Every structure is written in structure tokens, then in C-alpha cells.
Amino acid sequence: MTDENATPIFERGDVVYGDDPFKDEDDARPWLILANHETRPFHGEQYIALTLTTKSWMDGLIEIPEESWLRGGTPDESRIVPWGVQSIDIKDIDFWQGRVESDRVDEAVAALVGELQ
Template sequence: MPYTRGEVVWGPEPFKSVVRPRPWVVLSNEKHPFHGEEYLAATLTTTKRKEVIEIKEEHWIEGGAPKKSYVAPWVIITLKHGDIQEKIGKLKLDFLEKVVEDLKSYISRKND
């Protein structure tokens, strides 16, 4: 069964020398090429930085994170369906709009 926009999943951590899973939030929807086989996702982190977006209790539709967490909208990955270990929750879609808006600000040519 495909994962949907807003679902938070455990997936691979490709940026560390020790490979271990980390949480990712699915940003893509069913229009994404190869939906059901791969997903565009942003990382969750427990490191508070000025640029991260805090996930509050009211942002969760189901599940949750074991520690205070944030989304880092500049850390984007393509997750393969087979590499996802499990779903741990789902975030509200209106919360994801803030993540997407921040991501767009990092890649938009409007400020060039």
C-alpha cells in the first residue's frame, strides 16, 4: 500500500557514515512520478535551529515522535518504498504547507 502525503516514516539515513534509520515526512502526493515506488520526503530532527519548523502536538493527526521534533525543509530525499521500515504517524496537511513553502523559498529563482 502506498504511503501518502504527511505520513512520517522510518527510512534510511544516507548522510551519515553509520547507516541507521531516521524519521522522514512524505511531501509528495499521488502525482509524483513512480508514486508507490518512491516518495519525496523531508527529514525530522531533534536539533533545534532557527530555520527548522517545530512540530507541535496539535500538528499530528496520528502517532507522534518520541522526542521534541522539527522538520528541516532543506533536507530532502527520494525514499524508495522498499527502504521504508514503518510508518510512525501522520502530520496535518496544513502543517506541511509551511514546510513546502519554506522549501520553495530555498529553490525559487524569485530572489536571484
């Protein structure tokens, strides 16, 4: 995460906590930031992200072992949901939660592409 003029700019691999558009207005969850391209419109305002879950019984979830967290983490053991893609807005993000290593992010992107093919 970078901080330009006190407005945070989240980067690929950052995990943020914010609104879940599929639940009630007061519900939120962690999101893994996949893309924040400086050359695209809405840089620093809109992010492509995958949801994280504490569920473990679904096939295809991507584990985040403790050693994959470069900084921060989640209070409960979480997994990446590769089919849970969303475009999230900066105003829906409550706080930065941590950063996951790039190999884990690459695995999540590859799984998302697999879901789309």
C-alpha cells in the first residue's frame, strides 16, 4: 500500500477489509487486491479483487498459509475464493489488513482465469 496525499493506494497482493456487495449493508469481508493499473481509468479509486473466506469445505479454495503473509494477516484462517471476483471502490474499503506474497496472488489469478475458461 502506498500513501499519496493521505489517500491510500492499494497494490496487488494487499488484503483490505470492506463492504460485501452480496450481503447486507453492514456486512464486510477481506478482499485480495489483484489489480490497480496506473494506466487504467479510476487508478486508486477502483480495484479488481477476490474475496477471502473462512470456509474450508468448498473445493477450489486457495489456502493462505501463515508464511504467505508478508505483513498483517486475518484474525481467522482464511482462503482465497478464485471465482469471487469483484470490482471494489475505495469508498467501500474500511482498512488495510495485510499483504500476501506474489506467488499466492499469481496462483489466485491463474485459478480465476481457469474459472472463466
